[in-house]
Amino acid sequence: LCVGDVTGHGVPSAMITAACKSGIDTLRSMTDGKLEVARLMAELNKTIYAAAQRKFTMTFFALKFDPATLRAEFANAGHNFPILVRTREGRATARALVSRGHRLGDVHSSKYSTESVDLAVGDTLCLFTDGITEYRNAEGEEYGEKRFRRALVHASTMAPDATIAQLLESLSAFAGNAVQEDDLTLVVARVMAA
Numbered sequence: 001l002c003v004g005d006v007t008g009h010g011v012p013s014a015m016i017t018a019a020c021k022s023g024i025d026t027l028r029s030m031t032d033g034k035l036e037v038a039r040l041m042a043e044l045n046k047t048i049y050a051a052a053q054r055k056f057t058m059t060f061f062a063l064k065f066d067p068a069t070l071r072a073e074f075a076n077a078g079h080n081f082p083i084l085v086r087t088r089e090g091r092a093t094a095r096a097l098v099s100r101g102h103r104l105g106d107v108h109s110s111k112y113s114t115e116s117v118d119l120a121v122g123d124t125l126c127l128f129t130d131g132i133t134e135y136r137n138a139e140g141e142e143y144g145e146k147r148f149r150r151a152l153v154h155a156s157t158m159a160p161d162a163t164i165a166q167l168l169e170s171l172s173a174f175a176g177n178a179v180q181e182d183d184l185t186l187v188v189a190r191v192m193a194a
Contacts, residue, residue, distance in 0.1 A: 001062070001063045001065070001125075001127060001187060001189060002024065002060065002061065002062045002063070003060070003061050003079065003082075003127040003128070003129065003185055003187055004017070004020060004058050004059060004060035004061070004077075004079065004104070005058065005059045005060075005079065005129040005130065005131075005185070006020075006056055006057075006058045007056050007057050007058070008056055012055075012056060013056060015051075016048060016051060016052050016056050016058060016105075017058075019047055019048065019051040020044055020047065020048060020058060020060070020104070023043065023044050023047040024040070024044070027039075027040055027043055027044075035064075036064070036073070036114065037062045037063065037064050037073050037074055037075040037112075037114055038075050038111075038112045038113060038114045040062050040075070041060065041062060041075045041077055041101065041104070041110075041112035042110065042111065042112055044060065044077075044104050045077065045102070045104045045105065045106075045107075045108070045110050045112075046108065047104075048104040048105030049104075049105045049106075049107075049108045051105075052105045054105065054106070056105060057078075057103040057104060057105040057106045058077070058103060058104040058105055059077060059078040059079035059080070059103050059104075059129075059130075060076075060077040060078075060079055060103075060104050061074065061075075061076050061077070061079040061080075061082060061099075061127060062074060062075055063082070063097075063125075063127075065119070069118075070118060070119045070120065070121070070191065071116060071117070071118055071119070072116065072117050072118075072119055072125075073114050073115070073116045074097055074099055074114070074115055074116070074117070075099055075101060075112045075113065075114050075115070076098075076099035076100060076101050076112075077101045077102060077103050077104045077110075077112065078100075078101065078102060078103035078106075079129075080128060080129065080130055080133065081096035081097055081098050081099075082096070082097045082125060082126060082127045082128070083095070083096060083097075083125075083126045083128075083148075083149060083152055084096075084097055084117065084119075084123060084124070084125055084126075085123065085124040085125075085126070085152055085153055085156040086120065086122075086123050086124075087122060087156065087157065092153045092156050092157070093153070094149045094152060094153050097115070097117060097125075098115070099113065099114075099115040100113075101113070119191045120191065121191050121192065121193050122190070122191060123190070123191040124152070124156045124160070124163065124188060124189070124190050124191075125188070125189045125190075125191075126152055126163075126186070126187070126188050126189075127185075127186075127187040127189075128148075128184075128185060128186050128187070129182075129183070129184065129185040129186075130182065131180070131182035131183050131184040131185065132148060132167075132171070132184055132185075132186060133145050133148055134182060135171050135174065135175055135180060135182075135184070136175060136178055136180065137174055137175050137176060137178050138175075138176055138177070138178045143171060143174050143175070147170075147174070148167075151166070151167055151170040152167065154166070155167060159190070160188040160189060160190050161188075163188045164186055164188050167186060167188075168184075168186070171184075
């Protein structure tokens with residue numbers, strides 16, 4: 001799973017996103033799908049650095065999941081920390097998957113570390129862009145990460161598509177008719193039994 005967000009808007013930002021997607025596809029093809037996330041990040045960083053010439057950077061998060069072991073490895077390039085929701089004994093808790101690194105295209109020689117987490121059947125993982133937490137109401141108040149986590153915990157027992165619908169409904173109820181300036185990206189995945 002990958003999610004990213006390029007600085008700026010419009011065609012130039014879209015071109016950087018396309019370069020990133022092409023880089024991912026090429027790297028996956030060259031490694032027969034056995035690509036490590038730290039290498040993915042380092043190679044994408046070089047690609048974005050060359051393509052954007054430091055006029056644009058990109059936050060990016062990548063996660064590789066092994067369904068046989070339920071282990072996930074991940075790396076981050078300045079992106080919002082994804083949220084893992086786990087329910088135990090009827091109580092859901094949310095925590096961030098923390099990993100740090102320079103944004104893609106910011107520093108040519110950036111190195112990225114790989115973190116890992118053992119997942120469990122029923123866990124919900126949410127990847128998102130800052131357009132979610134920075135969603136504003138008419139008074140200029142941001143939706144914020146705390147409110148987002150609460151809404152995610154509340155919706156985490158639903159199917160992923162229903163979770164997304166519930167989160168978007170929560171955003172809409174919060175913001176009303178306030179005009180938003182940023183795009184929204186939201187990916188919800190649930191760990192299922194094999």
